[in-house]
Amino acid sequence: xxxxxxxxxxxxxxxxxxxxxxxxxxxxxxxxxxxxxxxxxxxxxxxxxxxxxxxxxxxxxxxxxxxxxxxxxxxxxxxxxxxxxxxxxxxxxxxxxxxxxxxxxxxxxxxxxxxxxxxxxxxxxxxxxxxxxxxxxxxxxxxxxxxxxxxxxxxxxxxxxxxxxxxxxxxxxxxxxxxxxxxxxxxxxxxxxxxxxx
Amino acid sequence: xxxxxxxxxxxxxxxxxxxxxxxxxxxxxxxxxxxxxxxxxxxxxxxxxxxxxxxxxxxxxxxxxxxxxxxxxxxxxxxxxxxxxxxxxx
Numbered sequence: 001x002x003x004x005x006x007x008x009x010x011x012x013x014x015x016x017x018x019x020x021x022x023x024x025x026x027x028x029x030x031x032x033x034x035x036x037x038x039x040x041x042x043x044x045x046x047x048x049x050x051x052x053x054x055x056x057x058x059x060x061x062x063x064x065x066x067x068x069x070x071x072x073x074x075x076x077x078x079x080x081x082x083x084x085x086x087x088x089x090x091x092x093x094x095x096x097x098x099x100x101x102x103x104x105x106x107x108x109x110x111x112x113x114x115x116x117x118x119x120x121x122x123x124x125x126x127x128x129x130x131x132x133x134x135x136x137x138x139x140x141x142x143x144x145x146x147x148x149x150x151x152x153x154x155x156x157x158x159x160x161x162x163x164x165x166x167x168x169x170x171x172x173x174x175x176x177x178x179x180x181x182x183x184x185x186x187x188x189x190x191x192x193x194x195x196x197x198x
Numbered sequence: 199x200x201x202x203x204x205x206x207x208x209x210x211x212x213x214x215x216x217x218x219x220x221x222x223x224x225x226x227x228x229x230x231x232x233x234x235x236x237x238x239x240x241x242x243x244x245x246x247x248x249x250x251x252x253x254x255x256x257x258x259x260x261x262x263x264x265x266x267x268x269x270x271x272x273x274x275x276x277x278x279x280x281x282x283x284x285x286x287x288x
Contacts, residue, residue, distance in 0.1 A: 011288070012286060012288050014283070015218065015257075015258055015261060016216075016218045016286075017283040017284070017286045018261055018265065018279070018283045019218040019221055019222050019261055020218070020283070020286045021279050021280075021282035021283040021286060022222065022225055022261070022264060022265065022268065022279065023221055023225060024282055024286070025268070025273070025274050025278065025279065025282060026225055026228070026229065026268075026273070029273055031228065031229055031232050031233065031273070032224070032225055032228035032229065032232060036224065036228050037220075037221050037224040037225060037228065038224075039224075040220075040223070040224035040227055040228065041214075041217075041220035041221065041223070041224050044213055044220070044223070045213050045214070045220065086227050086230075086231075086237070087237065089237070108245045108248070108249075109241060109244045109245045109248055110244070110256065111241065118213070119213050119223070122256070125256045127252050127253065161238045161241060161242075
């Protein structure tokens, strides 16, 4: 992250002014303060991200009981590993199988399971992704480098006010002896959104 | 940014393109938490802000949604916000 004050000493853009005005106001009203804001920014920049979701996925791969709990109540099973908080009240985990490939979108805005995946990437928030993933998922996935075999059904999950989705990818073959930690390292953010197959 | 052609395949992108983006994100989280609101209160305004200007940069819509929530909650009036913005020092 860059220090914009150092690089642009003279002018603030209009949007920077509006952001600063909001911060000043909310601070004056005692609703948020700069320490709170700093802590949230720091957390999403460094501590809350796809590495959390990867741990959930790896646990589900090695522990069948955990997997059952995860698919039955994602929020609760994710909380077992210590993850929760903003945008995480209702997380549903959808499982990829040999017959089904799942992919997640938010057509209206940018809903996303923050506690397990962090903040969404820019493309997830872009109008083309939001529109096309519903209309032509197979073609869009192919453009993104994710080839889903024709015989595999694609299910598109549109995030709503009530529900955020995370994909449980299939465990790649050939790592039977791997530890949970080694397995977690195989899991990418994109696989948990459903735009990549492991 | 934004075109399908530029869809990245790795995890290496920055979370925020500029510091103000992180700050408005955190303000929305804080406002919802501290006032005991539902995230839906913010989300509904974000959906409207995006629908009003579909091609506007994402965090500008986020900021507009935050302003709308602040105004609707009577924490401030629109005029307070615009006057404050005019007088912000670099």
